Amino acid sequence: MSCETAATASVSEPPSDLTMPQAGDMTHPTPAWSSSVVGVVSFYLPDQRALQGLDPETLDPDRDWDLFGTGVYVWILQTFLRLRAAGAPVRLSRTPPPSGGVLAHADHVERLLADAPAAADLTVVSARSDRPQQIYADLEVVQNRSSVEDFQIFIPSWLQPGLIPRSVDRGSRFENIMYVGTRKQLQGDLAGAEWVDALRGRGLFWDLRTASFAGNDQLYSQHRWNDYSTADLIVALRPAATRNVTSKPAAKLTNAWAAGVPAILSPDPPFRELRRSELDYLEAPSCVEALQAIDRLRSDPALYSAMIENGLGRAREFHTDRLTARWADALWHTVPARTNTSGCRLAARVRGYRAVARQVRRRLRKGCAPRERS
Numbered sequence: 001m002s003c004e005t006a007a008t009a010s011v012s013e014p015p016s017d018l019t020m021p022q023a024g025d026m027t028h029p030t031p032a033w034s035s036s037v038v039g040v041v042s043f044y045l046p047d048q049r050a051l052q053g054l055d056p057e058t059l060d061p062d063r064d065w066d067l068f069g070t071g072v073y074v075w076i077l078q079t080f081l082r083l084r085a086a087g088a089p090v091r092l093s094r095t096p097p098p099s100g101g102v103l104a105h106a107d108h109v110e111r112l113l114a115d116a117p118a119a120a121d122l123t124v125v126s127a128r129s130d131r132p133q134q135i136y137a138d139l140e141v142v143q144n145r146s147s148v149e150d151f152q153i154f155i156p157s158w159l160q161p162g163l164i165p166r167s168v169d170r171g172s173r174f175e176n177i178m179y180v181g182t183r184k185q186l187q188g189d190l191a192g193a194e195w196v197d198a199l200r201g202r203g204l205f206w207d208l209r210t211a212s213f214a215g216n217d218q219l220y221s222q223h224r225w226n227d228y229s230t231a232d233l234i235v236a237l238r239p240a241a242t243r244n245v246t247s248k249p250a251a252k253l254t255n256a257w258a259a260g261v262p263a264i265l266s267p268d269p270p271f272r273e274l275r276r277s278e279l280d281y282l283e284a285p286s287c288v289e290a291l292q293a294i295d296r297l298r299s300d301p302a303l304y305s306a307m308i309e310n311g312l313g314r315a316r317e318f319h320t321d322r323l324t325a326r327w328a329d330a331l332w333h334t335v336p337a338r339t340n341t342s343g344c345r346l347a348a349r350v351r352g353y354r355a356v357a358r359q360v361r362r363r364l365r366k367g368c369a370p371r372e373r374s
Contacts (some may be wrong), residue, residue, distance in 0.1 A: 020085050032325070033088050036332035040089045042097040043070070043080040044104040044112050057084075057092060065162025065226045071129035072105045075141075078158055079127075081325045083331075093135040097122070100111065103326060106131035106140075123339050125331065128152075139338050141330065143249045144270045151338075157249040159258050159318050162226045166260045166308075170232065172301050177294070178207040178231040178261075179254065180223070186210065186211045187266070189287040198291055202298070214363065228259035233297065235290055237266040250274050253281055254318050257311035262304060264293045279310035 014101070046183060047058060051067060061068055061078045066072050080103075081271040083090050095294070096102070096116035101123045104112045109126050113119045113136060126137035128147070134140055143157045177199060179186060189195055199206050207230075209223040234256045242248070243266055250270040256263040265271050271281065284290040297304050316322075338344075 002075050010304050015225055019163040025325045031087060032328035033331040035337055036336065038101055038332050040091050040100065041083075041331050042091045042093050042100060044094075044096065044102055044108055045076050045080075046094050046111060047072070048094065057081075061158075061161035063162065065160070068161050069225065071127070071131075073105065074158060075127035075129055076103060076105050078161065079327055079353050082158075082320060083327060086324050086328065087171050088332075089329060101125065101331065102129060103141075103331070105135075106134040109134050109136050111276050118241040123335060125335055128247065130201055130245075130249065130369050132247070138344060139335055142247075143282075144246055144307060146246045146269055152336055155326050155330060156254070156323065156325060157251050158317055159315070159320070160226050160251070162259055163255065164227045164229045165258065166231055167229045170230070172181065172304065174232050174304070175203070176205050176207050176208065177233045178228070179234070180209045180225045180238055181236065183210040185236075185238055185242070185248075187193075187239050187287065190235065190237055190290075198287075199294075202294070204294070228255075228261050231259065231261045233294065234261050234265075235294075236282060237287070237290060238268055240285075243268050246270065254315065256281070258315035258318065260312055262297060262307040262311065264290050274314075277310075279307050280314065281307075282337060 016240045043374050045056065050070075050073070051059075054067075056077055059067060059077070059081060063082055068078050071173050077092070080090055080092050086214075091097070096112050096318065098117050099121035102112065103125045104127070106126050106128045107123060112122075112124065117120055124137045124139075126134040126140045128134060128140045128142050131151075139149070140152045141155050143155070145154050160240050178189065178277045181193070191210075196206050209225060234252065238248075248270055250273075253263055253265060253271050253274060255278075264284050265281045267283050267285055271283075274280065275283075284291040284293050299305075
């Protein structure tokens with residue numbers, strides 16, 4: 001049970017229009033943590049197999065971009081590293097802290113509570129990523145504004161770390177069309193021979209960079225998801241059955257903006273909530289309409305150039321410094337304001353009792369396990 005469900009008092013959230021001040025500018029002269037009752041915030045990262053023995057605290061998201069390909073590493077480790085680089089009092093841990101604020105991926109919240117020395121003494125913030133609602137957290141960070149209900153905080157997803165933008169030397173060249181992402185999130189028609197033939201007949205090349213998702217603790221570096229240097233257009237149409245899923249990020253759009261590459265996208269809510277005009281992206285529900293949009297861009301160099309310029313401007317809204325400031329404001333201001341209620345503390349105690357019960361059941365199961373014969 002979330003504390004927002006139990007509490008009747010509410011505190012307004014920071015504005016969700018991506019105009020949060022950046023740390024250090026004249027409107028926000030001191031960092032959020034310097035004026036907060038919250039001390040150190042813990043970041044829970046119990047599984048680290050994909051790091052292959054590397055010390056996570058020595059990593060840099062932009063230098064070591066290939067390690068940040070799944071939700072756990074993007075939302076937990078990257079956020080920790082970005083905040084630490086900004087000077088925030090943060091701690092990375094494989095085990096639950098004894099008390100205080102802790103950020104955990106939605107997949108790890110129940111594990112966090114089950115293993116915590118005192119679950120009732122934690123203020124748990126869950127990074128939902130593209131998972132279902134995590135009801136055991138006090139608050140959730142969600143990556144789309146449309147996912148905000150009663151105990152959510154909206155913070156957009158980070159841009160692709162280590163992003164290499166489209167080469168300026170390409171100018172108005174229009175040859176390479178790219179898709180970056182998992183195979184199951186690509187409409188089937190765009191993975192078939194007819195689509196490739198249709199592009200080839202126009203003198204275009206289909207650069208398909210896909211992976212099959214195999215878990216959060218995996219590496220997906222071989223697909224060069226950070227390199228847009230030779231891309232002239234992004235085409236990303238999701239399967240029709242998944243287009244109404246509001247938990248998916250708008251990362252394909254924001255990364256295209258930052259890379260200086262126009263995009264043709266399916267009519268998904270995460271994309272639409274960011275769209276202000278067709279300069280943001282062209283919408284196409286099918287491969288037929290995607291081809292029509294491609295033909296339009298090829299025949300209208302002015303539109304193509306305008307989309308590049310517009311995208312670079314929009315990408316500034318998602319700059320690392322700006323999102324770091326949003327995270328700092330959320331963890332050191334919004335979270336304590338929204339959890340400092342009697343209802344929230346009651347919910348935490350109930351959660352603590354449940355965690356103790358889980359620990360007892362676990363010990364009992366271990367005690368009842370048959371012993372090996374000597």
